[in-house]
Amino acid sequence: MISIALLGFGCVGSGTAEVLTENKKLIESRLGCEYQIKYILDLRDFPDSPFGSLVVHDFNTILNDPEVSVVAEMMGGSHPAYDFTKACLEAGKSVVTSNKEVVAKFGVELCEIAAQKGVRYMFEASVGGGIPIIRPMMTDLASNKINKINGILNGTTNYILTSMRDDGKSFDEALGEAQKLGYAEANPAADVEGTDAARKTVILGAIATGKLVSPDAIYKEGITKIELDDVELAQTLGYSIKLIGHAEEKDGKLLALVSPMAVPTSNPLSRIDDVFNGILVNANMVGEVMFYGPGAGKLPTASAVVADIVDIIAKREVAPTPVGWVNAAAEDLADVADYSCPRLVIVEEDGKKSAYVTDEMTEAEAKTLKAKAVYRVL
């Protein structure tokens, strides 16, 4: 019997309890062994939940119980999530997480501790919610050098941009609607300013290159300044404006950025709409593959958390392969000024806006354009 502890009983935490319970028979038959949720750590009590009796308030109950071999951290935020994760790994427990903030900031250290202790630190749910992306990149694309990743990694902003394009809403109107529907938080900054997408971008960049860069160190532009006119003009030229997380290896350096981009209709990312995410991976042998699905949400994200738990249990007698990331040094990072692409240019003359698309140009050249707005073209 494998004993699992859940840290956090919010949206993803309660979803994880549900997946582990609802599909228990099926998962146990696949694993050939039984499991139980032994503890759920939360500050609150949940007297009405069927899982209420498992709730504990003291992390040490979990840490000091040698029966608990797998811990799922779904608390969000850096602290105490990072501290609890580190303590669990050091105590020889494997940890899975949906917490992109912790992976993006502390992934190198946590993977190292896991390797030293012979346990696993896994984070399929940290990028793309329920979409299989981390494990496929590490296994199915293990025969490839990954050249480039472009992803729609944030459902909230994608909902807003889709609503602007398809329903003619302004940014503010679309954001308000997203908040009403529960897709955006009361303080939407982490989403609309690209912080969330930046965290996911650096995780994907690390899988591609082995180098994890701080999300604070990459170029980042959100969607707050996008005007409805721009979205509509882009559409008349055959482009959808999407918030894209981009990572590529360029001359041995990692180039990563988050920015609204004009995506041509011919690119499958242009049709990833609403709250869905899509991640397009370009690799040297397979060419381009895309992974699409629900990038957030209780059960989809929990599905990915439990996939990692299942993987850990299935391989419990196998020595883990170390992830082997290093923190990117300043010289590992390409200058974003080297980012070269065509530009979709919005100009205004006599109060009338129009748009055109340029040939490929560098950031420096783009800055010399006389324009109301300039969008990178994917």
Add this chain to the structure above:
Amino acid sequence: MISIALLGFGCVGSGTAEVLTENKKLIESRLGCEYQIKYILDLRDFPDSPFGSLVVHDFNTILNDPEVSVVAEMMGGSHPAYDFTKACLEAGKSVVTSNKEVVAKFGVELCEIAAQKGVRYMFEASVGGGIPIIRPMMTDLASNKINKINGILNGTTNYILTSMRDDGKSFDEALGEAQKLGYAEANPAADVEGTDAARKTVILGAIATGKLVSPDAIYKEGITKIELDDVELAQTLGYSIKLIGHAEEKDGKLLALVSPMAVPTSNPLSRIDDVFNGILVNANMVGEVMFYGPGAGKLPTASAVVADIVDIIAKREVAPTPVGWVNAAAEDLADVADYSCPRLVIVEEDGKKSAYVTDEMTEAEAKTLKAKAVYRVL
């Protein structure tokens, strides 16, 4: 040093040699061990190929060499591919394959032999070419019950249907063009009559349900009777006609079929165009996820073959998890008459065609419709 043998040096076989060679350093660093291609079995000689010196004509050279622990079968056709695969597995060698015909017909027996011998039989490349689909379904979706799969699984027919829709070509014109471009064979029957898609559909059905049904036993309809008018009328109503492989569990039984279907624009499969494949998986926790990419081609398919080789080498000291499929009995199969969906109906009056979409109805009800053509709606 791991020794690998390749069976077949055609398109996928030569691609596999290329991937193993081109990305050797990278793959070996990921694996932490070295490998070599020791033999390539083919009837022909390849004096001008850099791999020419590895070519052997006698299968027994490979079978009887205890150094060879991994064999990649890329011969196509049932025989001798099946016989060689069986002999290798019985000799304790793991086998990977891109051969959907062998997996669809003999998968249960071959997986059983592999399990008995403690080796692996893997077939990521048999469905969706380079697209990660088999392993993600078995690992990333291991926390889910898979309810339903709809896939565009054949690049040739998808190219033809895209060309009809976007370029206004007739079936015959589009097929001729596909042949000229090398996307369709001189005898295109296996593609246009749905045989290839049926093989892939039953493999996906087996992953979802554990039951492998013979591709000859499922309902199968190709694209040869689709008229350009139908494609154009469907488009005016917001549908793309696509050849869909469908598998679902229905009341404990497996319902599988291959048929042209009218796919609404809102479904991401409607925009999987040209020779690309896309597989939409509906699972009970994650909801819908889609995998997209090159469904055929030398290097993409080889990328998947090598991913399986890498997986086998990485896990060479780990006891394999048996695949555990069984052959579907007649009573395991749902009657296709139970397939219920709306229909896109093409009618002709006074020499003028028009189209409308019905409510959901069964196959039996659909047969009573007075129409020039009736398409299942996805």
